[in-house]
Amino acid sequence: MNRKEMKLHAIDYLAGKVTCKEFTEAITDYLEGNLGLFMWIRFQMHLGICLGCRRYLRQMKQTIRTLGCLPSEPPPPAVQDELLRRFRTWKHERPG
Amino acid sequence: MDGQQLAAQSAAPAPVLPTQAPPSVSPPKYTDDRLLIDALRRGEEPAFLWLVNRYHGSLLRVARTYVADSSAAEEVVQETWLGVLEGIHRFEGRSSLKTWVFRILTNKAKTRGVRESRHITFSEYERAQDEEDEPAVDPAQFQASGFWTDHWAVEPRPWDDATPERLALSKESGALLEDAIEQLPARMRQVLIMRDVEGVDSKEICELLGLSEANQRVLLHRARARIRRLLETYMEGETRGS
Numbered sequence: 624m625n626r627k628e629m630k631l632h633a634i635d636y637l638a639g640k641v642t643c644k645e646f647t648e649a650i651t652d653y654l655e656g657n658l659g660l661f662m663w664i665r666f667q668m669h670l671g672i673c674l675g676c677r678r679y680l681r682q683m684k685q686t687i688r689t690l691g692c693l694p695s696e697p698p699p700p701a702v703q704d705e706l707l708r709r710f711r712t713w714k715h716e717r718p719g
Numbered sequence: 720m721d722g723q724q725l726a727a728q729s730a731a732p733a734p735v736l737p738t739q740a741p742p743s744v745s746p747p748k749y750t751d752d753r754l755l756i757d758a759l760r761r762g763e764e765p766a767f768l769w770l771v772n773r774y775h776g777s778l779l780r781v782a783r784t785y786v787a788d789s790s791a792a793e794e795v796v797q798e799t800w801l802g803v804l805e806g807i808h809r810f811e812g813r814s815s816l817k818t819w820v821f822r823i824l825t826n827k828a829k830t831r832g833v834r835e836s837r838h839i840t841f842s843e844y845e846r847a848q849d850e851e852d853e854p855a856v857d858p859a860q861f862q863a864s865g866f867w868t869d870h871w872a873v874e875p876r877p878w879d880d881a882t883p884e885r886l887a888l889s890k891e892s893g894a895l896l897e898d899a900i901e902q903l904p905a906r907m908r909q910v911l912i913m914r915d916v917e918g919v920d921s922k923e924i925c926e927l928l929g930l931s932e933a934n935q936r937v938l939l940h941r942a943r944a945r946i947r948r949l950l951e952t953y954m955e956g957e958t959r960g961s
Contacts, residue, residue: 628866642861642868642869642870643861643869643870643871644854644856644858644861644869644870645869647854647855647856647944648854648855648940650855650940651936651939651940651943652936652940655921655936655939657932657936673870673871674874675870675871675874675875676871678874678875678876678877679856679875681877681878682875682878682947682950682951683943683944683947685878685882685883685950686883686943686946686947686950687915687943688883689882689883689886689887689896689946689950690887690896690911690915690916690946691883691887691915691916691918692883692884692887692888693887693893693896693897693916694887694888694893695772695773695774695775695776695777696775696776696779697771697772697775697776698771698772698775698796702775702793702797703768703771703772705797706767706771706797706800707764707767707768709800709801709804710762710764710767710804711764713762713801713804713805714762717762717804717808
């Protein structure tokens with residue numbers, strides 16, 4: 624075992640051997656606040672040493688933001704007009 | 720519209736239909752649920768139009784996961800809006816307004832689905848797809864053996880910071896995204912639209928869709944991972960193209 628591998632073994636030991644594969648599968652649990660404390664610590668430690676996973680996490684966050692930015696699709700004018708008619712009927716018949 | 724409604728409308732005093740569709744830009748005051756609910760109860764048209772314009776698209780997408788064709792889905796969404804009007808005076812605010820609207824939609828859609836006795840939503844095929852152990856990342860991107868097993872063989876390439884807004888608002892990639900969402904299995908689609916597109920609380924989603932929290936997160940994770948892959952492929956194409 625060379626020096627580099629020894630160092631990585633030490634990191635693996637401390638970080639509880641989180642692989643990048645495991646990391647990428649735990650991201651939604653992490654983002655939704657659902658990792659247990661120990662897993663959260665391992666997750667953070669892995670994040671500290673792994674550029675690929677930092678990028679992957681960032682991209683998942685960007686993906687979520689992209690979905691949240693999608694413009695809303697209003698109904699076509701005819702549907703909107705029909706709904707507005709219903710609204711006016713409701714307004715005159717509603718309680719109070 | 721039936722005759723009765725026509726009569727009701729013509730008997731109604733002043734209001735005339737606007738000739739142009741109202742602007743879809745939202746007045747910021749309606750982002751507060753309480754103000755929006757009060758405005759709806761007072762019968763303020765701009766409030767109703769704001770709500771309709773804001774959620775119609777997502778409601779339609781979720782409705783399509785329950786019923787057979789898009790005209791049926793359109794009807795379910797219209798019934799939902801009528802349900803909102805019927806119920807708004809009784810709405811107690813125990814969930815957010817959008818969750819309540821989605822609940823009305825899923826109830827109407829399920830009833831409709833049963834009436835049509837079409838079980839297209841959770842067909843065996845889709846169930847199988849949902850339960851399949853689908854990895855978030857293509858296994859080929861990880862080392863297959865050695866000390867580095869299951870660590871990146873090929874690290875993802877970085878995206879720039881402006882990515883989300885640019886991709887969501889560009890016509891080309893926006894359409895691609897809409898399409899990709901449409902291609903997701905029904906349950907993934909429901910969870911992704913409610914959670915990431917509309918920001919509904921995850922506990923409320925579980926209750927609405929009858930999912931366990933763990934199950935909901937698995938569906939969400941797979942859906943997100945698929946969309947991330949799509950965006951990655953799209954941007955690689957862009958880089959090659961330029």
